[in-house]
Amino acid sequence: MKIRTRYAPSPTGKMHVGNLRSALYEFLIAKHEGGEFMLRIEDTDQERIVEGATEIIYRTLEKTGLIHDEGPDKDGGYGPYVQSERMKTGIYLKYAKELIDKGEAYYCFCDKERLDSLKTEVVEGKEITVYDKHCLSLSKEEVEKNLAEGKPYVIRQNIPNEGSTTFHDELYGDITVENSELDDMILIKTDGYPTYNFANVVDDHTMNITHVVRGNEYLSSSPKYQRLYDAFGWESPVYVHLPLITDENHKKLSKRSGHSSFEDLIEQGFVTEAVVNYIALLGWSPEDNREIFSLDELIKEFDYHRISKSPAVFDIVKLRWMNGEYIKAMDFDTYYEMAKPYIDEAVKTDVDKKKLAEWVKTRIEVFPDIKELIDFVDELPEYDIDMYTHKKMKTNAESSLLVLKEILPILEEQDDYSNDALYSTLLNYVEEKGYKNGFVLWPVRTAVSGKQMTPAGATELMELFGKDETIKRIKAGIAKLERA
Ligand code: GLU
DSSP, X not given: OOOEEEEOOOOSSSOBHHHHHHHHHHHHHHHHTTOEEEEOBOOOOGXXXXXTHHHHHHHHHHXXXXXXXXXXXXXXXXXXXXXHHHHHTTHHHHHHHHHHHTTSEEEXXXXXXXXXXXXXXXXXXXXXXXXXOGGGGOOHHHHHHHHHTTOOOEEEEOOXXXXXEEEEETTTEEEEEEGGGSOOOEXXXXXXXXXXXXXXXXXXXXXXXXXXXXXXXXXXXXXXXXXXXXXXXXXXXXXXXXXOEEOTTSSBOOGGGSOSBHHHHHHTTOOHHHHHHHHHTSSBOOSSOOOOOOHHHHHHHOOGGGBOOSOEEOXXXXXXXXXXXXXXXXXXXXXXXXXXXXXXXXXXXXXOHHHHHHHHHTTOSSTTHHHHHTTTSSSOOOOOGGGGOBTTTTBOHHHHHHHHHHHHHHHHHOOOXXXXXXXXXXXHHHHHHTOOHHHHHHHHHHHHHOOSOOSSOHHHHHHHHHHHHHHHHHHHHHHHHHHO
16 A cells, blocks of 8 residues: 655644644655655635745745645646635535435534524633534425525534544554544535535545644544544544644743744744754654754654654754754855855954854854854954953963063064964964963953954964954053053
8 A cells, every 4th residue: 555645734824843743744654655745735714824825835845855746736636635626626515415315414504693502612722612413303304495595504523422432543542532522513614615624534535645644633533533434434544643842831832932933943043954853853753862864864764653642842952952963064155155144244344254154163053143153353342351361371461461562563563464374473472482372372362352252263363354453453452451
């Protein structure tokens, strides 16, 4: 049997981390077995559709490399791939009528007023009406009459009050619920659209889907889906209901966290491959403790039996670390193209920006980190003279003033401001005086950068700045120390 999986997003906005994880796992399950990965757009809830959301879905799948074999833009013989278009073929109504004939569904003509008077229950935070099967008792003639009169209707699933229903999930095992706990959910709405609840079953079956991966918010509805499969005599797909993704406080990952969607993360300077790698580990782990995987490696290693049902914590610190590893491993040109906008923003003076990029490559976790590392380039920052004191280097304000004053004329004399030349000048001076290297290099670096930590050493910074700027900064250091 050929593995066929589907990613079935509703075009309702940004691509959430949870959605991307479902898409990724579906993709990996299919590709691991040489199967097919399909895209289906679930737009039956017309009120929730957000303009541009479908484009986000296409863009994200392409960017992340989760390339679908079939979808609205790639016919594979199972189309249409958009539910509103499938509806026009009459497929949902046809199957709903089949259920009515089997006694597994019925027309319901209850108006809003009557429904409002019924008992409600809160299911997963949403208030739903518990339907009392009122219309189940309508005679065939009454139904025909209502239909002929054009009375608005819905079609409901008929779930008996007795007995129980069992379905199987790969992570949760067999789950059995009492039928009395299941409501007669709507299959076809008054506007003629199927509900997600009905469409997902009809579509997954008619599109030959073998594995369904989705968030565990669908777990409680799955017995109802199982009843539909059974009523039709269809085999249900393998279900994998994924654990919730939470933030560090074990709350559902929300917009407020600032990193709940793929677009947010990219905007914050994360690298696509690192995000995909990290998301793969939100609920899945390989046999060993390996953590860095390219998409191809994931395809090879991914075994859905190793998905865990414990909640997956989205750890931004971990993602930042992983992103840093990806940046370190990038080839320079690709990296430079991504780093350049951040460098351009932080540095307006005419210096060797490639050099700056090289220096920070191994020191950043996300691209916006660049700014802080090079914010001393355009202008010498205000700094405290305490910075000249370094226990290990045996330096303090006094010794630094001495060194800077001695070195200034030497640097003024020199014209070759290459790193190598500057380095041997400083070392000559060190040797001549019988100092330790750090005793000289520390105050010089402090004076030219005004920072405790710099992405490069003293002479590299001097080379970047050139003679004039270097002399200016050394003089400023002397003045600062003399004033103290
Ligand atoms: N359209 C549903 C959603 O976006 C898909 C759920 C499923 O994968 O079955 O949540």
